Amino acid sequence: MSGDLQHRLKLLSYNIQAGTYTRHYRQYVTQSWKQLLPHRERLLNLNRIATLVQEYDVVGLQEVDSGSLRSxxxxxxxxxxxxxxxxxxxxQVNRSLGKLAQHSNxxxxxxxxxxxxxxxxxxxxxxxxxxCNFGGEEGLTLCIMHLALGTWPPRPPQAGGVCQ
Structure with a gap:
């Protein structure tokens, strides 16, 4: 490995929810508009995230917006x-909705x-x-991704109404 990777790396994976803040599950519904429209708390939340991530060497981010209306x-x-x-x-922009949203890792x-x-x-x-590779073939390779919560395409229910 190269000289700058001789120490232990501090790694973090962080779903930033496009800079929104949720504390309770109900807020995914009551504050869902924040996933679509800009709001003044977003930069405050991003500043808090920046303070937290600065202690790490490599950070993988999920649910990032790459510069659209909502951000x-x-x-x-x-x-x-x-x-x-x-x-x-x-x-990495994965789903571009033009100026409305840029879903990214x-x-x-x-x-x-x-x-x-x-x-x-x-x-x-x-x-x-x-x-992301560090140090070539003998080095470290990291994967940064945001997975779906279900299968695609969705499977139809089995006999008796049981889903697998």
């Missing part, structure tokens, strides 16, 4: 990279990645994976 046209991966002093960052990294590749995942449209 106030802020590229959230880039914003967090600058705010938390990460010299390397990468984003993101990478923040202190060590320079050797190679970054993007891949689409089979199944539910709009899912992808970022493969």
């Amino acid at each position: 106030g046209f802020v590229d959230q991966t880039e914003y967090l990279a600058h705010r938390a002093n990460f010299p390397h960052w990468h984003e 993101g990478l923040l990294s202190r060590p320079r990645p050797t190679r970054i590749t993007e891949h689409k995942l089979p199944g539910l449209p709009g899912r992808g994976v970022i493969l």
Whole structure:
């Protein structure tokens, strides 16, 4: 491994929910409008996230917005990279709804990645994976992805109404 990877890496995977804050399950319904429209708390939440992630070496981000109406046209991966002093960052737009929403995965990294590749995942449209390599073939490869909660296509219920 290269010299900058000789120490232990502190890794974090973080679903940032496009900068929204939910404390209770009911808020996924009562505050669902925040997934579609900009709101003033989003930058405050992103600043809190930046404070938390700055203690890590490599951060995988899920449910990031890459600069659309709902985020106030802020590229959230880039914003967090600058705010938390990460010299390397990468984003993967998986589902583009134009100016309305840019659903993405993101990478923040202190060590320079050797190679970054993007891949689409089979199944539910709009899912992808970022493969990030550090140190070449003998180094470390990380996968950053956001998986679906079900199968695609959905399976019909079995006899007796039992789903598998």
